[in-house]
Amino acid sequence: MGGSSDKTLSGGLSLLYVEDADDVRGEVTLFLKGCAGQVYEASNGLEGLEIFRKYHPDLVITDIRMPQMDGIELTRKLHDISGGTPVIVTTAYNEVNYREQLTALGVKDFLVKPFLLDRLKDLVGKYQSVP
Numbered sequence: 001m002g003g004s005s006d007k008t009l010s011g012g013l014s015l016l017y018v019e020d021a022d023d024v025r026g027e028v029t030l031f032l033k034g035c036a037g038q039v040y041e042a043s044n045g046l047e048g049l050e051i052f053r054k055y056h057p058d059l060v061i062t063d064i065r066m067p068q069m070d071g072i073e074l075t076r077k078l079h080d081i082s083g084g085t086p087v088i089v090t091t092a093y094n095e096v097n098y099r100e101q102l103t104a105l106g107v108k109d110f111l112v113k114p115f116l117l118d119r120l121k122d123l124v125g126k127y128q129s130v131p
Contacts, residue, residue: 013128014038014055018048018062018074019090024113031117032061035124045069049077056082059127061120064091064098072101079105088123090115 013036019025020043032039040055042048046068052060060078064071075087089102092113099110109123 012037013059013124014040014057015059015061015124016040016042016048016051016055016057018042018045018060018066018071020044020063020066028117028120031120032124035121036128045071045074048074052078052085053081057085059086059088059124061088061090061124064089064093072098072105075102075105075107086127088120 015032015036015038017025017029017032017039018041019028022043025041025043029039029041036059038057040051040057042051044066045062048060048062049069062071062074071089071091075089078085078087083106087105087107088109088111089107090111090113091098094112102110111120111123
């Protein structure tokens with residue numbers, strides 16, 4: 001992490017990736033660095049919220065089940081701060097009540113784990129083209 005500008009590398013998109021599994025977070029963060037200008041990472045929702053408040057990334061990708069603050073609560077808080085920031089939710093769980101809650105908060109994209117990195121790249125690319 002670091003750097004003075006959120007709009008520096010390919011695509012100019014800054015994003016925050018929130019995932020509690022260290023191995024998954026490391027692999028996906030490395031992949032995302034090839035897809036976006038700036039990638040911030042967090043190991044739980046509380047840390048993710050702090051990073052969001054500090055850097056205001058263009059896109060947030062979050063897991064649902066995490067310690068300290070889950071992805072649903074994080075998405076609620078992000079919506080309160082900046083309702084226009086898109087959120088992609090990754091989850092190992094395909095439960096309807098999660099989707100309903102998150103859809104009501106404006107989440108349009110879900111990735112069920114294990115997901116293909118190419119699918120994630122396609123979703124990130126979709127948001128790069130949004131003005």
